[in-house]
Amino acid sequence: MCSRNIKISVVLFLVLIPIFTALPHNHNLSKRSNFFDLECKGIFNKTMFFRLDRICEDCYQLFRETSIHRLCKKDCFDSKWFGECVKVLLTPSEEITNLQHFIKVVNGSPISFNMAPVT
Numbered sequence: 001m002c003s004r005n006i007k008i009s010v011v012l013f014l015v016l017i018p019i020f021t022a023l024p025h026n027h028n029l030s031k032r033s034n035f036f037d038l039e040c041k042g043i044f045n046k047t048m049f050f051r052l053d054r055i056c057e058d059c060y061q062l063f064r065e066t067s068i069h070r071l072c073k074k075d076c077f078d079s080k081w082f083g084e085c086v087k088v089l090l091t092p093s094e095e096i097t098n099l100q101h102f103i104k105v106v107n108g109s110p111i112s113f114n115m116a117p118v119t
């Protein structure tokens with residue numbers, strides 16, 4: 001009984017290790033985008049910008065899809081993709097309110113996509 005459980009753990013371990021090590025560790029992608037590349041027209045606030053950037057980064061980590069990373073940052077975070085990322089990352093509603101404010105400041109224009117908190 002007990003040794004059977006150990007065997008299962010070992011098998012799981014052997015299966016999971018290659019999966020984790022196979023994940024790309026290249027973070028160049030995120031380093032390249034900045035305020036000007038994204039054509040942001042608002043005010044550059046590092047704190048705000050990096051918080052928004054973080055959403056796209058986490059979203060990319062979740063899906064491992066380069067196009068998501070790009071679409072999320074499209075139009076200086078004012079894309080429906082950013083809203084989708086916020087949703088899938090299960091962002092708390094008070095944080096969503098912050099993010100909406102950040103986009104307004106950084107983007108410089110009213111946000112056009114629907115990022116209403118899920119209640």
Ligand SMILES: *[C@@H]1O[C@H](CO)[C@@H](O)[C@H](O)[C@H]1NC(C)=O
Pocket residue numbers: 026028
């Ligand atoms: C990632 O960054 C390193 C160091 O800045 C660079 O040498 C390498 O070519 C980059 N890789 C890609 C895929 O851009």
Ligand SMILES: *[C@@H]1O[C@H](CO)[C@@H](O)[C@H](O)[C@H]1NC(C)=O
Pocket residue numbers: 045046047048
């Ligand atoms: C940037 O935003 C943060 C969070 O809203 C705020 O505390 C900080 O004072 C701002 N910094 C500048 C330079 O505007």
